[in-house]
Structures are given as C-alpha cells and as structure tokens.
Amino acid sequence: MATLPVTAAADALGVPPGTLRRWIRQGCPTVSRGQKGRGHACLVDVDAVLAWRRASRSDALILELAGELPNVLAAASLQAFAQIEGSDKPRMAGVLAGVWYVAACTVLDHLRAKCPEVPEISSIPPEVERLRKIAR
Numbered sequence: 001m002a003t004l005p006v007t008a009a010a011d012a013l014g015v016p017p018g019t020l021r022r023w024i025r026q027g028c029p030t031v032s033r034g035q036k037g038r039g040h041a042c043l044v045d046v047d048a049v050l051a052w053r054r055a056s057r058s059d060a061l062i063l064e065l066a067g068e069l070p071n072v073l074a075a076a077s078l079q080a081f082a083q084i085e086g087s088d089k090p091r092m093a094g095v096l097a098g099v100w101y102v103a104a105c106t107v108l109d110h111l112r113a114k115c116p117e118v119p120e121i122s123s124i125p126p127e128v129e130r131l132r133k134i135a136r
Helices: 007-011 019-024 046-084 088-113 126-133
Strands: 004-005 043-045
Touching: 004 007, 004 126, 007 019, 007 046, 019 046, 043 046, 046 088, 046 126, 088 126
Parallel strands: none
Antiparallel strands: 004 043
16 A cells, blocks of 8 residues: 555544554654654555554563463463372472473463563462472
C-alpha cells in the first residue's frame, strides 16, 4: 500500500487520527516526519503500521505467557507427584523439581529469543519448594 498522510492512514486503519499520532510517538514506523519531528506532517505506510501492531500484541502475549509459565509447570509437577506410588516417591519429588527447573528455563529461553524482555525466573513457586522439601 502507498504511504498516506496521518488522517488518511487513520481512516484506512479504522482508528481516530489522534490514536495514530499516539502510536507514532510510541515508535510506530513512519516514512517521513514533519520538519520539527512532531509527526503531524508525516506519511504512514498502513501495512507497516499493521505489522507493528501485530508485533506489539505478540510481545504482550509472550510476556503474559512467560509470567504464568513457571507457576503452571509447578502445579503440573505437583499433580504428577501426587500420582506416583511406591518407595521411590521421595526420590521422584527431587526429579520432578529438577524437571520443573529445566522445562521452565528452556521454554523461557525460547520465548526470550522472540521477545528479549522476558525475565529470568525470579523465585521458585511454593509447589516446587514443597517437592524439594520432600526430596531431602
């Protein structure tokens, strides 16, 4: 698609011009800005803006997933432990705690390759602490 002035690009995107101007201030790609760099006289590539919006939403979803992932894996590890029977149960608690750590770190590393803002594991969930305590 051709480049358009802000008002026409906003119409093509289905958003108010003020919203598009705010996106431009937040880093939305533009072809050229006004002489004073304020963005009021810039040309906008609608396809580039759509791609930028998809990437922004994708990063938000990745960060949300990364925030929940360690706890979800910890709950699953504890559920797996509850299904174990026999004399090896305490030893398996330690194995499950180790598997939780490796799985959580591996998935977070994969997500970090797509979104560098994904944080490291900051704390061990209580479910994993419980498994570690049982294993001692």
